[in-house]
């Protein structure tokens with residue numbers, strides 16, 4: 001028996017002890033994990049998750065035996081229970097969180113946006129905000145939208161404005177996500193399904209279904225799964241040059257959970273505060289009542305958005321009022 005043929009690929013699906021691994025060129029192999037494979041970080045219940053890059057040996061029957069997992073750039077996890085130390089890795093190596101938001105119909109609060117952004121920061125996942133339904137932005141809403149866009153651009157987040165309905169801005173978003181593994185998140189009703197349909201017209205996701213934003217129904221799974229997106233860009237004919245783009249679907253987690261922040265840690269996940277922490281008098285400054293606080297000073301000078309700061313305070317408050325056993 002020969003084990004010479006070794007391949008590398010992306011785990012796109014997991015079902016029990018089998019992993020679907022996509023290799024360059026588009027072929028998928030059903031793989032298993034070598035029996036004595038050491039589970040990295042004993043706190044995790046699953047050694048491999050979708051998004052992992054693995055090396056495997058092709059066996060005679062055409063299946064694969066995974067022999068190595070590349071280090072993860074990031075991963076999102078779920079605790080089995082609130083107090084449990086065991087965690088379940090939902091997905092790994094996410095290149096881009098696309099936070100879909102709307103200024104109206106329904107209105108996404110900046111509080112929600114800031115929570116999600118802080119969570120993405122904690123997970124080391126780059127985040128961008130896509131404001132959808134821009135066809136509904138009238139003269140009255142326009143200044144507010146511009147103001148909010150400026151707040152996030154100033155912090156360093158890419159911000160896009162699109163309409164899934166008219167197709168406005170979609171090409172720019174396609175260019176932005178090309179070649180990335182993307183996770184779309186946002187409240188129900190903001191148009192995630194419609195937006196994904198506009199990005200990839202072959203998806204045919206149901207629009208207007210309140211409870212379901214995932215691809216469930218189209219592909220029935222309760223596990224996280226990664227799908228190639230067909231960006232079918234009309235402008236360049238040579239598709240072979242395009243880098244594959246992927247969508248992570250995570251049924252079961254509607255939104256990112258909030259990571260277990262400690263109050264003094266939270267500002268590490270607000271980039272505009274993080275860059276000023278060393279100027280606060282106290283290393284564990286929570287930027288509320290402490291003297292010599294560089295963050296508060298930046299808020300007073302209008303350098304840090306007071307809206308972001310208020311949302312920061314609200315998150316701290318919710319951390320402190322939560323189950324005290326956890327910290």
Ligand SMILES: Nc1nc2c(ncn2[C@@H]2O[C@H](COP(=O)(O)OP(=O)(O)O)[C@@H](O)[C@H]2O)c(=O)[nH]1
Nearest residue numbers: 133163164165188189190191192193194207208
């Ligand atoms: N006017 C307008 N309506 C939209 C747009 N995108 C989505 N919608 C509508 O918003 C509702 C919710 O869309 P859906 O994609 O199901 O949102 P999801 O819950 O985030 O997946 C549907 O009635 C869509 O037709 C848009 O760009 N403009």
Ligand SMILES: [Mg+2]
Nearest residue numbers: 193209212213
């Ligand atoms: Mg939906």
Ligand SMILES: [Zn+2]
Nearest residue numbers: 280285287293
């Ligand atoms: Zn401070």
